Amino acid sequence: MKLKGLFSTAVAVLCGLVVLAGYFVRLDILVNASNTLITWAILLTAFAILLGIINLLIVHVGKITRKQKGGFYSIILIFAMLATFAIGLLAPHFPPASPAFDFAFRAVQLPVEASLMALLAVTLTYASIRLPRRRLSVFSVIFIITGLLVLLGTAPLPFLGDTPLVSDTLRPTIAQVLAASGARGILIGVALGALATGLRVLFGADRPYGGK
Amino acid sequence: MADVHCPMCGKPNPEEQDSCQFCGARLKPLTGATPVDSQPIRAGEKPTKRPTSEFEKVKPADEGPIHAGEEPTRKNTGELERSLPSWLKSLRKGEEPPQAESPADASPDLNLPAESQPTPSAESSAESLDWLAGLGSAAAEDEEEVPDWMAGLRGASAPGLEPEAPTPAEPEQAQPEQDWMSRLGGEAGQPPADSPEQTVESAPDWLSRLSQEAEKPQPAETAEAPAGEPQEEPAAPEENLPDWLDALKSKSTVSEEPSPGSGNDLPDWLSGTPVAPAETDAAAAPVFTSEPPPARDAPTEVPDWLSQLQSDVRAASDAEEQAEEFEPAAGPFPADKSGEPIPDWLSRVDQTAPPAASAPALVMSDEGESPVEPSQAAFSLETPDWLSKLRPDRSAETQGSPEEEAEPENLETADLPSWVQAMRPVESVISETGPSAPDDAGATEDSGPLAGLRGVLPSNPGLGTMRKPPAYAIKLQVSDNQQRYAAHLEKMVLEEGRARGLTPARLTSNRVWRWIISIILIAAVLLPLVSGRQFTPDMKLLPSEWSNTSTVLNEFPADAPILLVFDYDPALSGELEASAAPVIDHVLFLGARLGLVSTAPTGPALAEQFLESTQPYHLETGLQYTNLGYLAGGPAGILSFATDPVAAARLTVDGDPAWETTALQGVSKLSDFAAVIILTDNADNGRIWIEQTRAFIGETPILMIISAQAEPMIRPYDDSGQIQGMVTGLVGGKTYEQSYAAPGLARRYWDSFGLGALAAEIMIAVGGVLGAIMAWRARKQAGEEA
Amino acid sequence: MIGNEIILGLVAFGVVFLSAGLMLALSILRAKNPPSFRSLPAFDRLRRAVGRVVEDGSRLHVSLGRGGLVTPQGASALAGLSILRRLADLTSAGDKPPIATSGDAALALLSQATLQEAAENSGQLDYDPSAGRLTGLTPFSYAAGAIPPIRDENVSATVLMGNFGIEAALITDVANRSNTFSLASSDNLAAQAVMYATAQETLIGEELFAAGAYADSGPFHASSLTVQDILRWLAIAVMLGGALLKAAGIL
Known part of the structure; x- marks a missing residue:
């Protein structure tokens, strides 16, 4: 391992151990050290957003210069990004710019993301229709039936309202017992996996920060 | 017992089989009985006399394309007239127009029927101007018009030969043929004694040689036939000439140009056959006459090519033991025979020298003949199984660089049956005396030293059908392993194509279904909002x-x-x-x-x-x-x-x-x-x-x-x-x-939520059930097929 | 109340300490005796997809989700980075390096570092910094930004590994429409549900964290998988014991 990798690994392991110890052992020195490291992490995360945006800018500039497919959309993205960035910087100090910033959010981002969500409804409906054809198994059948029952028990029927037996019994049972218990089991497994992953990082087995 | 490989499919057959037991193709030529003289003639040895009577007896074959290994059929070579170089035609028509119109001129020399084409007399032979005859007389005047490369070719084709004055026409016209016939007769046992000064101008070389061989022993018969008289049957047009003959014409003409009217410019192997410069095509007719030529002293000197030829023929005969080699020429050849017995020597020539109809086989060999190693290519008698030599890699190599395109000619020539190669002495000469005929001949040359000349190169359209189809050669050359590999490759390619072919259909189907789902959902959501009606009642079961x-x-x-x-x-x-x-x-x-x-x-x-x-x-x-x-x-x-x-x-x-x-x-x-x-x-x-x-x-x-x-x-x-x-x-x-x-807001959404969810439920339920049924069916069908 | 917090803290610390000890010991043992895992079709197909990427010169797309490193979802992001590193090594023989998209800025930086290191290890000098990309900071903008590479950059396999929401269905759907292999996994339950319906292969639950072990990332990954199993059985025992004690009226 190179010296750079060794140093970064040592720093990462040390910081992780300090935060972990500060969480379990409520000594002032450990808690303060842990909070300080967390604060630094927050600052670095905020700065990383700026780097990420620059990265996004570089990627799309590259698409334009290389005349890749979708370069026109990259032009729109860069223009919108720079305009929004400028308005965001000006808004606190130049009040007339504030409505423009709100407008950019409400007129562009909000409806676009809501439309993507609506598109997801179509996608999931189509995927549910295709699921038995694509992957015919007992679990797929259970998946479809469960989804139909929950949907039927949640949404009102026209002119009828609640669906008898489904709305008052099946749907709550599925959502609050079966799904909740399954979700808990899955979440416990996920938590254990997260623990193991964290330990690998602490041991230096996984070094996403480099040095491998 | 040695197997004989089928020339068509390449599969081995018992030697005694006449036809392939796999594809039915004839394994042995129809003509050519077992050689009387089975002793091979080797280089330097004296030629032996061969019986040629069988040559006259065989029925003409149809004029379909002739493939290697098939019995040759006689071709109407009159169409080859068109392929004559313009300058040759001009020579014929411009300088000797009357003779060009003569029947003797109209009848191609190479396809002259043995009986129908009378044996030209010395005078008629001198007067019946063939294109070569015209060339012989006018070559001197056209000397300046000959391209440079031809001039160089001349020198190359007849180096060291001093041009001589044309020999007197009438008295000596038949003499050269008699000379070479005597040489041929000498092949049967007499040493050739021809003088090297004899020339051949009017007839194709190899045919001239044959005619000379036939005439020499019987000068009387040849003289009896009126040269200038119309033939009993119209001669076959020259278009039917095989391209190798066509090439032969032009090349022999070229080789003879430097010596106007002289046979001294002929190659060595022809130099010993003096022919009058005005000799007509009819002069070659005696070759095919049924009259037995009288015995004549064989020439004392046997040309090398002839020695090799006979040795090759002998070797081929010994190796393949084919009773029949060639089907004699058909078409222009008269069906009736003179009834006169063919002398033995001519019968032997029949087995050795091919008739005009056997030319197609030589056409193929001409394509692949190596100009560099004609002896190796043509006389490789040790390999009668010529199919075994055809290898795919060779054919693949021929498609490589232009430099390599000459190679396949070598290879193909080497792969020809020995008995076919033995019939092509002229080709050997051509390869020695001039450039080999290109494959793409047949059109008027528009560039290069041959610009303006048409048919100089053997490219008669009529001969195209006589060429061996490329697919045929490929089929023969592919081994079983290669066929299996090719089948695998084809299968892979097809599978790739199928996979890509299905992709757009699936995407199109997906897109259509998505549009349908979208329209249904949007309609269900918009209906309450647009109509303003309340479709769903308030909730009765409130969450806890x-x-x-x-x-x-x-x-x-x-x-x-x-x-x-x-x-x-x-x-x-x-x-x-x-x-x-x-x-x-x-x-x-x-x-x-x-x-x-x-x-x-x-x-x-x-x-x-x-x-x-x-x-x-x-x-x-x-x-x-x-x-x-x-x-x-x-x-x-x-x-x-x-x-x-x-x-x-x-x-x-x-x-x-x-x-x-x-x-x-x-x-x-x-x-x-x-x-x-x-x-x-x-x-x-x-x-x-x-x-x-x-x-x-x-x-x-x-x-x-x-x-x-x-x-x-x-x-x-x-x-x-x-x-x-x-x-x-x-x-x-x-x-x-x-x-x-x-x-408020929840109430406004409530109806749309209910209708949209109901539409989704119905679509998922119906589509899911149908999809499950289809998947189950597909799985069941797959299981049954498995 | 405070006492319970301390007790819970000590128990949690004990679990972590135990896990660390087990992992360390097992990693030493696993280095000598590599374990055998149960077959997961998703990983089998992933191996084939990676092989196809190398064979046909196409590209691999790894989407790391939006799990911030300082959030609980950071574990899934780290798992995604681990598999990204392994896949980058495996596809280094191919013509094109993999693409990594993420919805978190810090994660994007780490993906760049991971790809760069993989490129350096494989001797590739022409590392492209744009291979690790931040495509959006909100879930749907991130999904929308992750879609164009699948369509436009000759991607033949898409791996979603990290923290995703239901927006992952948009990515997997586009992967299906582009006829590319898609393997999806998330620590989010709603995302797992939509992934099951839309992706070709789905990892459920903690299978996400087993990806490194199945990708032969090293003995630590294998040992961590064993530790997960041990802890799972321990959790089952604790829950059953607690339920029995509760039923008995002891608790």
Whole structure:
């Protein structure tokens, strides 16, 4: 391992151990050290957003210069990004710019993301229709039936309202017992996996920060 | 027992088989009985006399394409006339027009029927001007018109030969043929004694030689035939000449040009056959006469090519033991025979020298003949199984670089049957005396030294059909392994094509179904909004958790500070706004002050959007709220805010001191809030708020307004009392609205939600059942096929 | 109340300490005796997809989700980075390096570092910094930004590994429409549900964290998988014991 990798690994392991110890052992020195490291992490995360945006800018500039497919959309993205960035910087100090910033959010981002969500409804409906054809198994059948029952028990029927037996019994049972218990089991497994992953990082087995 | 490989399919057959037991192709030529003289003639030996009587007896064959290994058929070579070089035609027509019109001229020399074409007399031979005859007389005048390369060719073709004056026509016209015939006769046992000064100009070389061989022993018979008389049967047009003969014509002409009327410019092997320069094509006719030539002294000197030829023939005969070699020429050859017995020597010639109809086989060999190694190519008699030599790699090499294109000629020539190669002495001469005939001949040359000349190169269109089809050669050359590999490759290519072919259809189908689903869903959602009708009644079964939420809110003191957490994404704002609107409306009616915060970058804007769109009344009446903006760091930011909210969020989104605003008066820590209401679509976010604020929130209740998708994960926290109330999705908002508020956003969405969900249920149910049936059928069918 | 917090903290610390000890010991043992895992079709198909990427010169797309490193979802992001590193090594023989898209800025930086290191280890000098990309900061903007590379950059396999929401269905749907292999996994339950319906292969639950072990990332991954199993059985025992004690009225 190179010296750079060794140093970064040592720093990462040390910081992780300090935060972990500060969480379990409520000594002032450990808690303060842990909070300080967390604060630094927050600052670095905020700065990383700026780097990420620059990265996004570089990627799309590259698409334009290389005349890749979708370069026109990259032009729109860069223009919108720079305009929004400028308005965001000006808004606190130049009040007339504030409505423009709100407008950019409400007129562009909000409806676009809501439309993507609506598109997801179509996608999931189509995927549910295709699921038995694509992957015919007992679990797929259970998946479809469960989804139909929950949907039927949640949404009102026209002119009828609640669906008898489904709305008052099946749907709550599925959502609050079966799904909740399954979700808990899955979440416990996920938590254990997260623990193991964290330990690998602490041991230096996984070094996403480099040095491998 | 040695197997004989079929020339068509390449499969081995028993030697005694006449036809292939696999494909039915003839394995042995029809003509050619077992050679009488089975002794091979080797180079330098004296030629032996061969019986040629069988040559006259065989029926003509049809004129279909002739393939290698098939019996040769006679071709109408009159069409080859068109392929004559223009300068040759001009020589014939311009300088000797009367003779060009003569029957003897009209009848191609090479296809002269043995009986129909009378044996030219010395005079008639001299007068019947053939193209070669014209050439012979006019070559001197056209000397300047000959391209340079031809001039060089001349020198190359007859080096060291001194041009001589043409020999007298009449008395000596038959003499050369007699000479070479005598030589041929000498092949049968007499040493050749021809003088080297004899020339051949009017007839193709090899045919001239044959005719000379035939005439020499019988000068009387040849003289009897009136040369100038019309033939009994019209001669076959010259278009039917095989290309090798055509090439032979032109090349022999070229080789003879330098010596006007002289045979001294002929190659060595022809130099010993003096022919009158005005000798007509009819002079060659005696070759095919049935009259037996009289015995004559054989020439004392045997040309090398002839020795090799005979040795090759002998070797081929010994190796293959073919009883029949050639089917004699058909078509122009008269069916009737003179009835005169063919002398033995001519019968032997029949086995050795091919008739005109056997030319197609030579055409093929001409394509592949190597100009460099004619002897090796043509006389490779040790390999009668010529098919075994044809290898795919060779044919592949021929398609490589231009430099390599000459190679396949070598290779193909070497692969020809020995008995075929033995019949092509002229080709050997051509390869020695001039450039080999290119493959792409047949058209008027428009560039290069042959510019303006047509047919100089053997490219008669009529000969195209006589060439061996390329596919035939490929089929023969592919081995079983290669066929298997090719089949594998073809299968792979087909599979690739199928996979790509199915892709667009599937995508198209997907796109159509998506459009159908979209239209149905949009129609179901828009129907209540457009019609304004109420399709679904209010809820009768109210969720249990709504009462806990309302109870907690009702216990708030007036003017209490409430912390609203906007942790949802813009995409889910529709659901969350409808769920939270009645709850917040309830809170605001109680006179609460609001502090807004978010851990999502878009949260602050969403909060403003929410208040403006759902609470316009409270905003107009002096709603007190402070937007604390975005908390970076996720859980760490939440923890920081829970630990010290004043330090974590000092300023509002407008840049003002947050904790000095009216809405946050008296609040310095998290527990100072009367309640924390978390709006989130993500169970993880809700969980983080619960877990991170637990130690700092004190007795402040936590209420959650969540998306329906987060319910299974958040409900345990409600059940365990870690949160004091929960409103879930549109159903929860509708419940709260139905109980505590006026009909609002949830009511407007309720009908669309019900109809859209019903449409989705129907489509999923029907489509799912159909898909399951189709999948089951497909699986069953696959199982049956397996 | 405070006492319970301390007890819970000590128990949690004990679990972490035990897990660390087990992992360390097992990693030493696993280095000598590599374990055998149960067959997961998703990983089998992933291996084939990676082989196809190398064979046909196409590109691999790894989407790391939006799990911030300072959030609980950071574990899934780290798992995604681990598999990204392994896949980058495996596809280093191919013509094109893999693409990594993420919805978190810090994660994007780490993905760049991971790809750069993989490129350096494989001797590739022309590392493209744009291979690790931040495509959006909100879930749906991130999904929308992750879609164009699948369509436009000759991607033949898409691996979603990290923290996703239901927006993952948009990515997997586009992968299906582009006829590319898609393997999806998330620590989010709603995302797992939509992934099951839309992706070709789905990892459920903690299978996400087993990806490194199945990708032969090293003995630590294998040992961590064993530790997960041990802890799972321990959790089952604790829950059953607690339920029995509760039923008995002891708790």
